[in-house]
Amino acid sequence: MLPTLAGQSRMYVQQVFEMAELFGFETRNKYRIRDENGRDLLYAAEQQKGLLGFLGRQVFGHWRSFEVHFFDNSRQPVMRGIHPFRWFFQCLELRSRDGRLIGTIERQFSILTKRFHVHDAQGRVVLEVTSPFWRVWTFPFMRGGQERARVAKKWSGLGSELFTDRDNFLVEYLERSLTEDERALVLAAASTSISCISKPKAKAA
Numbered sequence: 208m209l210p211t212l213a214g215q216s217r218m219y220v221q222q223v224f225e226m227a228e229l230f231g232f233e234t235r236n237k238y239r240i241r242d243e244n245g246r247d248l249l250y251a252a253e254q255q256k257g258l259l260g261f262l263g264r265q266v267f268g269h270w271r272s273f274e275v276h277f278f279d280n281s282r283q284p285v286m287r288g289i290h291p292f293r294w295f296f297q298c299l300e301l302r303s304r305d306g307r308l309i310g311t312i313e314r315q316f317s318i319l320t321k322r323f324h325v326h327d328a329q330g331r332v333v334l335e336v337t338s339p340f341w342r343v344w345t346f347p348f349m350r351g352g353q354e355r356a357r358v359a360k361k362w363s364g365l366g367s368e369l370f371t372d373r374d375n376f377l378v379e380y381l382e383r384s385l386t387e388d389e390r391a392l393v394l395a396a397a398s399t400s401i402s403c404i405s406k407p408k409a410k411a412a
Contacts, residue, residue, distance in 0.1 A: 211279070212380075212390040217243045219361075220251075220376040220397045236275065238398045249285065250278045251398045275399045286391060288399045301395045310392045321346075325392050333389060336396075348393055355382035356389075358397045 212218075223237040240249040254274045272292040277285050286309065289300040296316070301309040308328045315322040317337075325334035325348065334348045334355060344360035361375040376397040380390060 210387070211248050212394065213387060215242060215248070215390075216380050218248065218378045218394070219243070220378060220394070222375060236399075240277075240394070240398065247280060249280075249394075250282075251275050252278075275395075277395075277398075286395075288395045290399060299395060299399055301392055309388045312392060312396050323396070325389070325396075327388065334392070346396070350382075353382075355385060356380050356393045358393065 219241045221239045221241065223239060236251075236253045238251040239247060240251065241247055252275065254276055273290050275288040275290070277287065279285050284304045286301060286303050289302065291298060291300075296314050298311060298313040300311050303309055310328055310333070311326045313324050313326065315324055319340045321336075321338040323336040323346075324332045325336065327333045334350050336346050336348055338344075338346050346358040347354045348356040348358070357377075357379045359377050359379075361377050378394055378397045380393070385393075
């Protein structure tokens with residue numbers, strides 16, 4: 208489904224800056240996904256447009272329902288992430304371009320940590336994520352007591368951190384035997400689920 212991911216060990220998910228964020232507005236999230244040499248591999252963009260989409264972003268923030276579509280360098284769709292409206296235990300469903308369910312990422316109940324379960328298409332838990340409060344921007348993907356992949360937020364500069372929602376994540380595949388679907392789910396977590404579930408930062412008005 209995504210052979211582009213098969214040969215990658217590290218990728219960078221870089222959120223595209225929108226000028227409106229400087230004035231306190233939530234904009235449609237857009238990402239560039241690059242390899243460790245800086246070459247573009249994929250693009251991702253939130254699809255909710257128009258007035259209702261704009262109002263939903265301002266009122267409900269990361270709790271709202273939305274879809275993020277992933278495209279290759281030819282701007283052809285390769286998969287999409289579907290985030291339903293939930294107040295608690297937020298969830299991301301990932302599907303291929305032909306509608307096949309790839310898997311889901313769902314937040315679990317926890318105290319002082321962020322916990323997620325990654326499910327395959329059959330509903331089996333294939334990876335678990337726990338981020339303790341002292342490492343809130345590092346997300347290790349575990350299986351059998353060993354870290355198989357990792358997503359970590361990268362510092363994007365003082366101005367960007369204070370005045371915008373711009374996030375940059377490093378995605379590392381630590382286990383070569385990860386399936387194509389598992390790699391896609393880790394990537395989707397970096398560009399949709401984890402960044403949306405993370406605590407929103409204050410913005411300048």
